[in-house]
Amino acid sequence: MMRILLTNDDGIRAKGLSALYEAIKEIAEVIVVAPETEQSAVGHAITLSDPLRVKELKNNDGPFGYAVNGTPADCVKIAIKAIMEMPPNLIISGINLGPNMGTDVIYSGTISAATEGTILGITSFAISLDTFKDPDFSYAASFAKKLALVVMEKGLPCGTSLNVNIPAVPEDKIRGVGITRQGKSRFVEDFDKRVDPRNHVYYWQTGKVITEDVDVGADRVAVNNNMVSITPIQCDLTDYKSLEELKREMKGL
């Protein structure tokens, strides 16, 4: 039987993880290794200077999984290197409460868990629901199950993981699946300056997302058009198109 590892960045008690668990246990042996607490916007952090602890958790049906006092990337590493006896056939990270698209994917713990799985040689995808409130994870969970069967059968290109974003609309409004690129939408931050009761200044980081893309080849535009967006992602940050130009520009150094 197939073994699928589930993780997330919203924490092991998150409803999106539980919806994913219910759907995936119909097709595979499931192990959950997820952060004990919410780890949103941790990016690809790993924990080197603090000890990691693993707690077994139960729900009404018995053992549910393992909670780790670390980041999503820590969870994937410790699951494979210390908790599981055999590596999983697939890793799914999610279902995230809120989208992971455009430039913001570099801040995402959800994405980093999938990237980490791929670095460790295991087929992996991340899945996110494009809403922050009143989430209905049911379509996203059934899509995750369908996609899990496809990628376990066909595999993924070496070094590639998938970043899946689901529109927050009823299933009958979904207009298909688009294979997209990471668009240029990004979080434009602002700092809300306040004074605490002891008269010390502090700041809340806030902001809003702006989108510059217009074609459905970009992740955000596809989702805004009620399409499921699937972006293949990798972790080589080299800007190949600038290599030759830089060789000329940097000659004097």
Add this chain to the structure above:
Amino acid sequence: MMRILLTNDDGIRAKGLSALYEAIKEIAEVIVVAPETEQSAVGHAITLSDPLRVKELKNNDGPFGYAVNGTPADCVKIAIKAIMEMPPNLIISGINLGPNMGTDVIYSGTISAATEGTILGITSFAISLDTFKDPDFSYAASFAKKLALVVMEKGLPCGTSLNVNIPAVPEDKIRGVGITRQGKSRFVEDFDKRVDPRNHVYYWQTGKVITEDVDVGADRVAVNNNMVSITPIQCDLTDYKSLEELKREMKGL
């Protein structure tokens, strides 16, 4: 006069930052905004659920800079949006104690500060010294100064920042500068399982770096050959070469 923002992930008290400060203040007005504490391996994390605080620090010569209880990416954002009256002409992140090359750049707070600067439209580079012990930052600092002058004069391609790694050898052993790609060297982790005095199990994440590359076009190989490595990096994670293949594979969904 040019304004240069300095930050790092080793914390505002780190010697690499201080060496950078001494070199850069010879060519520009310098502002330091850096994490209050060490933030290594935080990846591209940002702080949304806790308030950020900014403390002004002095050294013997007077004001030295601002310490922030956040990550390197937080420091860059808050410097530009809340601390500085005008944005800087250049951002330099470093000098990091230890290399940032290969797949490990995705875990690096040093790199994320430079990437964040580029996202905000400011020319940025990260600089790291390839050693963890007995660091001599003097050559790295003078190289940073030289590079700062070049990139302020010529600029960088839009969306591109530079990841610079300096061999930890005396200056007369340096064999030039290579424009490189992010190689495939990576941290292979291991978990050291221990029992604490209260009989609870905990783990230390350890590991070693393995290198698969052999040509000096790869960052790690260039530095092992005593060359300064400069890799142009960007933040679009899309795996473009897999897009068409995936469109075929995912047709059934």
